Amino acid sequence: xxxxxxxxxxxxxxxxxxxxxxxxxxxxxxxxxxxxxxxxxxxxxxxxxxxxxxxxxxxxxxxxxxxxxxxxxxxxxxxxxxxxxxxxxxxxxxxxxxxxxxxxxxxxxxxxxxxxxxxxxxxxxxxxxxxxxxxxxxxxxxxxxxxxxxxxxxxxxxxxxxxxxxxxxxxxxxxxxxxxxxxxxxxxxxxxxxxxxxxxxxxxxxxxxxxxxxxxxxxxxxxxxxxxxxxxxxxxxxxxxxxxxxxxxxxxxxxxxxxxxxxxxxxxxxxxxxxxxxxxxxxxxxxxxxxxxxxxxxxxxxxxxxxxxxxxxxxxxxxxxxxxxxxxxxxxxxxxxxxxxxxxxxxxxxxxxxxxxxxxxxxxxxxx
Numbered sequence: 131x132x133x134x135x136x137x138x139x140x141x142x143x144x145x146x147x148x149x150x151x152x153x154x155x156x157x158x159x160x161x162x163x164x165x166x167x168x169x170x171x172x173x174x175x176x177x178x179x180x181x182x183x184x185x186x187x188x189x190x191x192x193x194x195x196x197x198x199x200x201x202x203x204x205x206x207x208x209x210x211x212x213x214x215x216x217x218x219x220x221x222x223x224x225x226x227x228x229x230x231x232x233x234x235x236x237x238x239x240x241x242x243x244x245x246x247x248x249x250x251x252x253x254x255x256x257x258x259x260x261x262x263x264x265x266x267x268x269x270x271x272x273x274x275x276x277x278x279x280x281x282x283x284x285x286x287x288x289x290x291x292x293x294x295x296x297x298x299x300x301x302x303x304x305x306x307x308x309x310x311x312x313x314x315x316x317x318x319x320x321x322x323x324x325x326x327x328x329x330x331x332x333x334x335x336x337x338x339x340x341x342x343x344x345x346x347x348x349x350x351x352x353x354x355x356x357x358x359x360x361x362x363x364x365x366x367x368x369x370x371x372x373x374x375x376x377x378x379x380x381x382x383x384x385x386x387x388x389x390x391x392x393x394x395x396x397x398x399x400x401x402x403x404x405x406x407x408x409x410x411x412x413x414x415x416x417x418x419x420x421x422x423x424x425x426x427x428x429x430x431x432x433x434x435x436x437x438x439x440x441x442x443x444x445x446x447x448x449x450x451x452x453x454x455x456x457x458x459x460x461x462x463x464x465x466x467x468x469x470x471x472x473x474x475x476x477x478x479x480x481x482x483x484x485x486x487x488x489x490x491x492x493x494x495x496x497x498x
Contacts, residue, residue, distance in 0.1 A: 157191035165361035208240035244493020268447035309461035411442035416491025429454035447490030
């Protein structure tokens with residue numbers, strides 16, 4: 131077995147190499163490699179990908195997303211683990227652990243994990259190198275049932291009845307549309323709001339974010355948020371291409387986009403900004419910036435967009451948005467509590483981090 135390491139500079143070279151993309155299993159997609167190479171918090175010599183080869187075939191890989199943590203105006207360079215995979219048919223034991231410990235050594239033990247599968251969390255526990263840092267408590271709101279999609283995924287044999295399911299969906303959607311119409315008519319908050327949409331962070335928004343991110347652990351700014359919006363890991367495409375069939379993690383969806391929304395209130399100017407991620411029929415607020423006394427206006431703006439864009443579900447991880455949602459009395463079918471866990475290597479254990487805020491898009495969560 132051979133472990134190859136790729137820095138940002140190496141990935142830029144790999145993008146131009148035909149041989150790198152000829153393996154049975156791909157360790158990364160081209161658009162994800164392009165994103166890695168444009169990360170504003172990555173230096174050209176930063177390690178961003180470890181790949182295990184056996185007989186010139188990929189049997190495992192681990193990505194690292196360089197980032198920074200800010201504590202008392204001190205910046206700590208570290209990396210988020212992402213895209214950790216080992217071929218289940220691999221006969222070589224301990225490949226995943228080898229990749230993990232090489233990543234830890236490369237980043238001087240300064241690593242973090244956002245979310246992660248059950249298998250990944252078990253591996254982190256077994257390494258005894260990480261601790262559970264923080265769990266974001268969020269809310270998942272269901273606006274539309276989308277019975278057709280749900281049944282097609284869980285019970286493929288029922289697809290023969292999809293016409294009936296679509297009729298049922300259409301009936302439920304009309305109920306939602308009617309309820310939404312009356313809610314918007316009687317909601318005075320929405321009536322005094324205006325919006326401006328951006329596909330990357332402009333100067334006004336950059337300054338607004340800078341005034342509101344001082345208590346954020348990772349303090350994303352204009353450069354970082356623009357990079358996320360311009361270089362996604364998921365592409366909108368109707369079918370899987372050859373690359374996505376050879377890459378273990380998701381790289382396409384029927385619908386995927388980011389949208390930056392500036393919120394203005396009459397007589398108050400700009401009162402908030404949030405970055406939306408839309409994947410298929412689900413919307414998530416991945417970053418949000420506003421004063422707490424404007425929470426009801428920003429929450430109403432988020433819900434207004436979810437309804438206007440015919441979203442089936444909306445996920446909120448900002449506790450101020452979650453709290454304000456209950457006060458809106460907007461139409462929905464159901465809600466449930468959700469959470470996102472974050473883990474840091476034990477090198478951070480002695481640094482006071484608990485008073486700092488994380489966003490629902492921190493780590494690699496914004497990209498999925």
